[in-house]
Every structure is written in C-alpha cells, then in structure tokens.
Amino acid sequence: MPPAKPAFSAIAPEAGGMPLYRSAKRALLQQIESGAVPPGEALPSEAVLACAFGISVGTLRHAVDELVAEHILVRRQGRGTFVATHGADRFLFQFFHVERSDGLREVPAVELLSFERGRLDDEAIASSLGLKPGAPVFQFNNRLVLQGRPVVHDHITLPAALFKGLSDKRLRERPGTIYQLYQSEFGITVVRAQERARAVPCDRGSARVLGLAPGTPVMQVQRTALTFGDRPVEARVSTIHTGVHEYVHTLQRPA
Amino acid sequence: MPPAKPAFSAIAPEAGGMPLYRSAKRALLQQIESGAVPPGEALPSEAVLACAFGISVGTLRHAVDELVAEHILVRRQGRGTFVATHGADRFLFQFFHVERSDGLREVPAVELLSFERGRLDDEAIASSLGLKPGAPVFQFNNRLVLQGRPVVHDHITLPAALFKGLSDKRLRERPGTIYQLYQSEFGITVVRAQERARAVPCDRGSARVLGLAPGTPVMQVQRTALTFGDRPVEARVSTIHTGVHEYVHTLQRPA
DNA sequence: TAGTGGTCTAGACCACCTG
DNA sequence: AGGTGGTCTAGACCACTAC
Structure with a gap:
C-alpha cells in the first residue's frame, strides 16, 4: 500500500491532560512519519490545519514552532511550511x-x-x-x-x-x-x-x-x-x- | 557605581524595522548583562514587564521564550521567571x-x-x-x-x-x-x-x-x-x- | 491579487506556588 | 486568596511569494 493521502482529522479531546498543542504536534509528526507528507512537500496552510484540528491558529503555530526547532519542519514566508529534507x-x-x-x-x-x-x-x-x-x-x-x-x-x-x-x-x-x-x-x-x-x-x-x-x-x-x-x-x-x-x-x- | 536598579522603560519605537519582541529581548538582555537583575533573581512578572515595555503579554512571552531557549532565563510556573545561574x-x-x-x-x-x-x-x-x-x-x-x-x-x-x-x-x-x-x-x-x-x-x-x-x-x-x-x-x-x-x-x- | 507565514493584540481560563 | 507562568482563543495587520 502506497503512503496514504494526508488526513488531518480533528484532535481527539480525550487525550488525557495533554495540552492541545502537544496533541497537534503528535498528529503532525504521525503524518510525517507515515509518509503521508513526504520530505520536501508543503503542509496545508496554518489556517487549514488549525481548522482541521479544531484548534486556533495560535495553538497550531505553537506546535509547528517546536517541530521547526527540531529541524523537522521548515517555514518559508509567503510559500508555506515544508517537511525538512536532507540537503x-x-x-x-x-x-x-x-x-x-x-x-x-x-x-x-x-x-x-x-x-x-x-x-x-x-x-x-x-x-x-x-x-x-x-x-x-x-x-x-x-x-x-x-x-x-x-x-x-x-x-x-x-x-x-x-x-x-x-x-x-x-x-x-x-x-x-x-x-x-x-x-x-x-x-x-x-x-x-x-x-x-x-x-x-x-x-x-x-x-x-x-x-x-x-x-x-x-x-x-x-x-x-x-x-x-x-x-x-x-x-x-x-x-x-x-x-x-x-x-x-x-x-x-x-x- | 554598584549595579543600577532595574529600569524597564518603554521600548523606543524608532528601532528600525526590528520586531517588537526582538527589541524587548534586547532590553531584557541589556538589563541582565548590566547586572541590574543578578543571576538567581526573579524578573518582574510578565504582566508588569509587558506594561513597562508598552507591549502585549503575548509579545513579551515571545521574547522570553527565546531567552529561555538560550538558557539565559528559566521559567518556574507559579513562581516567576529567573535569571539563570551556574548550578x-x-x-x-x-x-x-x-x-x-x-x-x-x-x-x-x-x-x-x-x-x-x-x-x-x-x-x-x-x-x-x-x-x-x-x-x-x-x-x-x-x-x-x-x-x-x-x-x-x-x-x-x-x-x-x-x-x-x-x-x-x-x-x-x-x-x-x-x-x-x-x-x-x-x-x-x-x-x-x-x-x-x-x-x-x-x-x-x-x-x-x-x-x-x-x-x-x-x-x-x-x-x-x-x-x-x-x-x-x-x-x-x-x-x-x-x-x-x-x-x-x-x-x-x-x- | 490572493495566499502564505510573521508579528501583535487583548482578552480568557487553568495549574501551580506562596502566603 | 492572590500572584505567577501555561495554555488557548479570535481576531488584526504586515511582508513575502507566486501567478
């Protein structure tokens, strides 16, 4: 089975005690690990992702901030947010x-x-x-x-x-x-x-x-x-x- | 002259093109370097600082976030934000x-x-x-x-x-x-x-x-x-x- | 022009710590 | 109880990129 199409579904609220931005980070990581968004590809825009997860843009940005700090995502102003590649x-x-x-x-x-x-x-x-x-x-x-x-x-x-x-x-x-x-x-x-x-x-x-x-x-x-x-x-x-x-x-x- | 008392004054708006949170970060660093807030001491609370700088709390937090990432400040929930020490x-x-x-x-x-x-x-x-x-x-x-x-x-x-x-x-x-x-x-x-x-x-x-x-x-x-x-x-x-x-x-x- | 991320605001409520 | 940082929201406007 080839990599599934990206599926960013609403974050389960039953995630015990975990902050929303952590859940969002895990969800993003899971999609990246699974290959649904291959390296070099752009994620959906922040607005779309936040909406899909059912959280605010600010909260989504918090999650993305951490993944950027870990060199897993790369932001490019005006273009989008991309999965990091090994250049x-x-x-x-x-x-x-x-x-x-x-x-x-x-x-x-x-x-x-x-x-x-x-x-x-x-x-x-x-x-x-x-x-x-x-x-x-x-x-x-x-x-x-x-x-x-x-x-x-x-x-x-x-x-x-x-x-x-x-x-x-x-x-x-x-x-x-x-x-x-x-x-x-x-x-x-x-x-x-x-x-x-x-x-x-x-x-x-x-x-x-x-x-x-x-x-x-x-x-x-x-x-x-x-x-x-x-x-x-x-x-x-x-x-x-x-x-x-x-x-x-x-x-x-x-x- | 002993270290001056901490003086967190309004951020000069003439700082050319620099984002406010960068200006705030520089202002904090300057106070720390000068010894006005010695290592181990707590900074004023985020609300107070934001007010003193004339910026919103969210923007101030952005500045503090970066200093925390650089191990220059340490946050302790419920207690305050402290200048890092060499423990x-x-x-x-x-x-x-x-x-x-x-x-x-x-x-x-x-x-x-x-x-x-x-x-x-x-x-x-x-x-x-x-x-x-x-x-x-x-x-x-x-x-x-x-x-x-x-x-x-x-x-x-x-x-x-x-x-x-x-x-x-x-x-x-x-x-x-x-x-x-x-x-x-x-x-x-x-x-x-x-x-x-x-x-x-x-x-x-x-x-x-x-x-x-x-x-x-x-x-x-x-x-x-x-x-x-x-x-x-x-x-x-x-x-x-x-x-x-x-x-x-x-x-x-x-x- | 339209869409993206970058910055900024002004609140809210919660968890934690100290008194 | 009152103050702190931690989380979250729902907007706003700006700078940059693409078409």
Missing part, C-alpha cells in the same frame, strides 16, 4: 563536524571502499541499534576526502530490515549525501544522533585508508543516528585523522 | 561532556595544580580571547578526577582585566564549579562555548598529571567560553584520557 547544507551544519584548523568547511568527497551483507557480530553495535547479535545487516566502509586529503574512515552498519535492496551500486551512484539516500530511497529521515568520542592509536585498517602510520593517535567517534521517536537506524564508527582537520562542536545554539 | 546541574549537562563508557555521569573532583599571573605568549590563545600577545592573564592547571581516576588535565587562561583579584586561594576555596565562581565573584556568566577537538600523543606534562605513559593517545579539546554578545572570557585546553571515559555529544536537542 547538503543541513548535512554540513547538523551532522558533519570536521573542518580544517582555520575554519574552512566543505562537503567531503566520499569513496566506497567495501560493501557486504552479513550478520551482526559486534555486541556493542547490536545494542546501539537495538538488534540481537546475528541480525542481518549491511556493513560498508567509506573514505572521506577533504581538500584532497583522506581525513575520515567511516565504518557503517545498517539494519538490513530497514534498507531492503541496498547495494554497493546504489551507494556508489547516489547523487548526494548518505542521509539523502536514506531519506529518498528508503524513507528514513535521520533527525538526531548521539556521539561518543575517544582518542586511540590508529589500527592497521584505518591506517591504510588514511595513509597514516599504524599507532598514530586518531579520534574514534561512535555515532548512533536516530529517526522519529528516537529509533536507531545507523551505527557508525568514524576514525578521524586530526592532523590538519579538527572535530568542531558548539555548546548551545548560536543566537 | 552544578547546568554545568554537568551543558558544559561537561565526559562520562564513563557505561554512561555514568558525575561532577568531577578538581585539584588546582598550579596558578600564576603572567603575560600571554601563545598566539592562538591570544586570538581566541581577542587579546594581543603580552596581555596580562591568569593561567592555571587543574586535574579532574572521576570515580577516583584522573581523567582530564585542564589548562585555563583568563584575561586579568576581567578577573581582578583572582588568586589561587579563591580558586581553591570556591564552593562549586569554576563557572559558578566566574559568575558569583566576577559577574561573568558563561552562556556558550566553542570547542575544537584533536587526538594527540600525550605530552610529558599531561602524562604526569594523568598518570599515563607519554605518547599515549589522548583527546585535546580547545574551548573558548563566551558570555553575552559572544565576548570570549576563557580559553581552555583540556587533555582527556579516554581509556575508561569518553567525550559525549548529542546532535540536536532531545525532544
């Missing part, structure tokens, strides 16, 4: 934190080094994805190149159940970023991620990928990428050569 | 990102290892603080201990002009976190920070502090802490032993 811009500012020491940022060039379908044997990855060891997964390795230098080695694990039909060909021939592929080809929108970083001596595999001597200190970042409802969809181990480039982090949003 | 809680969740691999977080025990007043000679630190090389600064070293293990070596540089009268005694005898000291003793509120991380071989100094063999891979995090208006107030180099502990980072706020 290269968003990827760069929200999910890619490596830049040159002088602050230069660019979209990395990606090379697919290996690709295989197999069964999950790493227990840490299994638990971060909420899977049992032995679950079918795709695993592949990428080399990310910035300013002509290999800087990041990514080892990525995806639950096979969520990415049916993924192949090295589709990965190689994708037009944009990996998260754009997840979204456009598999209907999976990454909305959030958690990362844990360590400094480790570079192992032989990453040393070859990055052109380093084994044992060189590198940053190892374990990322779990999450979709709506904090459901994990990707486990990634990034090995970063921080000679010329650095891992950047701003604590609290810029005003 | 240990806030420090832990906003500025301290080291936790044990299993997720255990705790407030670190801090030991002051050295303290001196001198002149700035590091050019990178000078530029991050917006100072000229040779400017007078305080520099000191801390060891942070978690679960009985030395985990972080901090090297901190403060502009002497902003921290007049700082001494090793006052640092050692402070009751709470360092940022609480900045706020309560020097009127400096850290609202934001930028960090750049690298993996490096541990140098001799940090190796001694952390009880490691020199050359062990460690994370080196350079932080610039900022106050209102993005003015830099602290430069810090943290050297982190990521054997048992990790550096944690969540991309985008939890819903």
